[in-house]
Amino acid sequence: MPHIADVTPHNPMPRTVDPPPTRTAEIASLSADADARPVTVISPPSFSVAALWQAAVRLTQYRDLLYTLSAHRLQVRYKQSVLGPLWAILQPLSLMLIYTIIFWRLAGVESEGIPYTLFAFAALLPWTCFSTAVSSAINSLVSHFNLVTKVYFPREILPLTYVIAALVDLAAGGVVLAALIAYHQIPLTLQALWVIPVVGVMFILALAVSLVLSAVQVRFRDIGMGMPLLMQVWMFATPVVYPLSAVPNKWRTLYMLNPMVGVIENFRRVLLHGTPPDLESLAVGAAISMALLLVAFMYFKHVESTVADVL
Amino acid sequence: MSGMTDLVVDGVSKRYRVTQSRDRVGSIHTLRSRVRRALRPPSEEFWALRNVSFEVGRGETLGIIGDNGAGKSTILKLLSNVTTPTKGQITIRGRLSALIEVGSGFHPELTGRENIFLSGSLLGMGRREIATKLERIIEFAGVSDFIDTPVKRYSSGMYLRLGFSIAAHLEPDILLLDEVLAVGDAEFQAKCLERVNELHRHGRTIVFISHDLLSVERLCRRVVLLSHGQVIADGPAREVIATYQEMGRMRTTTEEAVTAAPAAPGEAEIKDIQVLDGHGDRVTAMRTGDAVKIRIHYKANTRIPDAVFDVYVYSIVHGQHGPWCQLTTLTPDHEGIALEAGPGVIEFDISELAIQPSECRLSAGIRHSHHAPGGYTMDWWQDFATLQVQPGREVRGTFYLPHSWTTDRGVGSVATIVAGSSPR
Numbered sequence: 212m213p214h215i216a217d218v219t220p221h222n223p224m225p226r227t228v229d230p231p232p233t234r235t236a237e238i239a240s241l242s243a244d245a246d247a248r249p250v251t252v253i254s255p256p257s258f259s260v261a262a263l264w265q266a267a268v269r270l271t272q273y274r275d276l277l278y279t280l281s282a283h284r285l286q287v288r289y290k291q292s293v294l295g296p297l298w299a300i301l302q303p304l305s306l307m308l309i310y311t312i313i314f315w316r317l318a319g320v321e322s323e324g325i326p327y328t329l330f331a332f333a334a335l336l337p338w339t340c341f342s343t344a345v346s347s348a349i350n351s352l353v354s355h356f357n358l359v360t361k362v363y364f365p366r367e368i369l370p371l372t373y374v375i376a377a378l379v380d381l382a383a384g385g386v387v388l389a390a391l392i393a394y395h396q397i398p399l400t401l402q403a404l405w406v407i408p409v410v411g412v413m414f415i416l417a418l419a420v421s422l423v424l425s426a427v428q429v430r431f432r433d434i435g436m437g438m439p440l441l442m443q444v445w446m447f448a449t450p451v452v453y454p455l456s457a458v459p460n461k462w463r464t465l466y467m468l469n470p471m472v473g474v475i476e477n478f479r480r481v482l483l484h485g486t487p488p489d490l491e492s493l494a495v496g497a498a499i500s501m502a503l504l505l506v507a508f509m510y511f512k513h514v515e516s517t518v519a520d521v522l
Numbered sequence: 523m524s525g526m527t528d529l530v531v532d533g534v535s536k537r538y539r540v541t542q543s544r545d546r547v548g549s550i551h552t553l554r555s556r557v558r559r560a561l562r563p564p565s566e567e568f569w570a571l572r573n574v575s576f577e578v579g580r581g582e583t584l585g586i587i588g589d590n591g592a593g594k595s596t597i598l599k600l601l602s603n604v605t606t607p608t609k610g611q612i613t614i615r616g617r618l619s620a621l622i623e624v625g626s627g628f629h630p631e632l633t634g635r636e637n638i639f640l641s642g643s644l645l646g647m648g649r650r651e652i653a654t655k656l657e658r659i660i661e662f663a664g665v666s667d668f669i670d671t672p673v674k675r676y677s678s679g680m681y682l683r684l685g686f687s688i689a690a691h692l693e694p695d696i697l698l699l700d701e702v703l704a705v706g707d708a709e710f711q712a713k714c715l716e717r718v719n720e721l722h723r724h725g726r727t728i729v730f731i732s733h734d735l736l737s738v739e740r741l742c743r744r745v746v747l748l749s750h751g752q753v754i755a756d757g758p759a760r761e762v763i764a765t766y767q768e769m770g771r772m773r774t775t776t777e778e779a780v781t782a783a784p785a786a787p788g789e790a791e792i793k794d795i796q797v798l799d800g801h802g803d804r805v806t807a808m809r810t811g812d813a814v815k816i817r818i819h820y821k822a823n824t825r826i827p828d829a830v831f832d833v834y835v836y837s838i839v840h841g842q843h844g845p846w847c848q849l850t851t852l853t854p855d856h857e858g859i860a861l862e863a864g865p866g867v868i869e870f871d872i873s874e875l876a877i878q879p880s881e882c883r884l885s886a887g888i889r890h891s892h893h894a895p896g897g898y899t900m901d902w903w904q905d906f907a908t909l910q911v912q913p914g915r916e917v918r919g920t921f922y923l924p925h926s927w928t929t930d931r932g933v934g935s936v937a938t939i940v941a942g943s944s945p946r
Contacts, residue, residue, distance in 0.1 A: 248615050250613065250615050251614040251618070253600065253606060253607065253612040253613075254610075254611040254612070255606055255608055255610075275647075275649045276646075279639055279640055279643040280643070280644075283636070286636065287629055358644060361620075362620070362645060363602055363604055364646070431560065516606040517606070519604045
């Protein structure tokens with residue numbers, strides 16, 4: 212395998228001018244087929260399906276940046292903290308203990324025959340992932356203003372990297388969940404594979420919410436202030452500390468409009484009960500999330516064109 | 523290759539909307555007024571650019587100059603696609619990179635190496651490309667010993683050099699240059715300039731946005747002059763820069779206590795001003811310690827009992843007014859000189875130019891010595907000349923003090939040495 216540094220073509224032009232004081236980088240000579248160059252057209256923002264599609268395609272050209280920035284989120288998050296990545300697990304674990312005491316011991320919430328600690332943890336893990344993703348992503352445009360006002364890259368990468376970083380934390384927490392499942396000798400079935408589409412729906416929803424709120428946050432910092440409250444209310448409107456079956460039937464239709472219901476309920480169902488997912492709640496969650504993402508992306512792109520002027 | 527255009531700016535306008543905020547510190551608003559204020563569409567609009575068009579050919583070096591607020595930074599933001607135009611269209615053929623303010627993509631906790639990957643990918647380099655150039659970037663920045671240290675431990679110089687080094691190793695088809703060349707120590711600046719020149723020699727297109735006329739003239743063949751968001755000149759560098767300096771002469775900005783527009787017009791006017799060297803020849807450049815004469819041709823239309831001529835010399839430091847001084851005919855007891863009606867000449871004699879190498883702008887005016895009923899300033903030429911002061915005899919300091927000396931072997935002065943003769 213050739214050494215990677217030798218790949219750059221050598222500069223064929225003889226140097227007629229004084230040599231530079233130190234060795235500077237070689238510059239690849241202009242290719243003969245100069246018209247193969249990419250053409251960028253910068254024009255006033257316009258909104259069409261084609262423009263959105265182009266934006267999505269452009270995003271794929273930035274996958275290296277996406278990778279580097281996501282890795283960077285994880286690297287930075289735990290620098291100079293003693294416990295490091297353990298925090299990704301400690302948060303849902305401690306919440307599990309608190310909620311176990313409050314809801315199981317004191318309030319007597321029933322947990323469908325599953326030990327309450329496990330019942331709560333299997334929901335708190337995806338919930339923490341969602342909540343961390345959204346809470347950290349909403350500040351992404353504002354906190355990167357020095358980049359956003361100077362360099363161009365698709366801005367949606369910023370919130371996206373926070374969502375991805377949260378998913379990595381979820382995977383780390385998954386190890387603990389697996390250990391708990393093994394400890395309680397709960398049999399895993401093939402139904403557990405449903406976790407992948409379930410997490411997929413959560414990813415789409417988290418991204419959609421992050422896109423909208425990070426764009427709104429640019430103009431109205433109230434979003435950041437209201438975030439902890441919103442997440443708290445949202446959690447109690449989702450079957451995290453109680454089972455879906457505890458929700459009265461007359462409220463059920465309204466309740467199901469929360470896409471996180473399908474995510475949390477099914478995450479727990481396929482892993483702990485080994486039963487097939489509730490396809491209805493999952494489909495409703497997926498449909499709402501997808502629709503939200505489309506609207507969110509359109510809104511984000513609208514804000515993006517002038518975000519540097521507002522920041 | 524000729525005939526190819528890399529950059530087409532076609533009828534571009536940019537409007538900014540500004541929400542008026544009349545908030546005073548500590549003022550209290552009701553919730554309703556706060557909400558209404560936030561939701562109200564921005565009230566004031568401001569056109570930073572109006573119908574700007576120009577093209578840049580392949581391999582060309584174009585300078586964009588203009589006053590602060592003329593639209594230079596808006597052009598920079600539009601070309602680098604940070605913001606979008608309100609009207610018009612920009613077409614870019616090839617990869618465009620801006621040498622942005624260095625280090626803005628750095629994270630203090632990450633090491634130099636990690637930051638190279640981070641900044642590099644923000645600037646549009648692929649991971650593989652960065653890996654290929656890693657060694658060269660580190661070497662160019664001169665930080666090899668600290669490359670695995672978090673950049674928060676870097677000195678500001680190292681931080682800067684590393685940031686610039688990454689940007690300098692981009693291989694754009696079109697390079698967008700800001701004032702970044704003005705940062706860093708002289709040695710590193712030279713290195714950067716060499717890098718820019720190298721890119722130019724390799725046929726890369728360069729757009730240099732600056733108000734540093736000297737650098738623009740050195741680097742660019744062609745210059746576009748912006749004023750109040752519009753292109754008012756586009757042509758060979760020397761000509762456009764001359765136009766810009768001419769404009770400065772016409773401009774009537776009030777930077778100092780002097781009233782800008784003549785308040786007593788018609789009583790007397792300045793016809794011409796010449797900057798001359800010791801031999802009486804017109805010059806635009808001179809050296810520290812040289813003899814300089816400033817000759818003002820005027821015409822008095824009536825008898826003026828208390829005329830005062832002033833010449834203001836402003837040194838320009840980083841594009842801003844630096845130290846300045848006034849030459850005046852006003853006597854110590856605040857009396858002017860009497861002018862008879864008709865043309866005349868007055869000459870200021872500067873025996874030794876006590877200005878360190880810099881760019882100086884000259885303004886001159888004629889006024890009454892006291893506030894007369896009809897007005898005060900009779901004529902005023904703002905920035906009528908830009909003078910390049912070049913190193914003469916090397917004397918250190920922020921300014922130059924003409925001096926002579928005496929030893930037991932003889933007498934001398936710096937001026938005589940500058941003139942090339944040995945002290946007697």
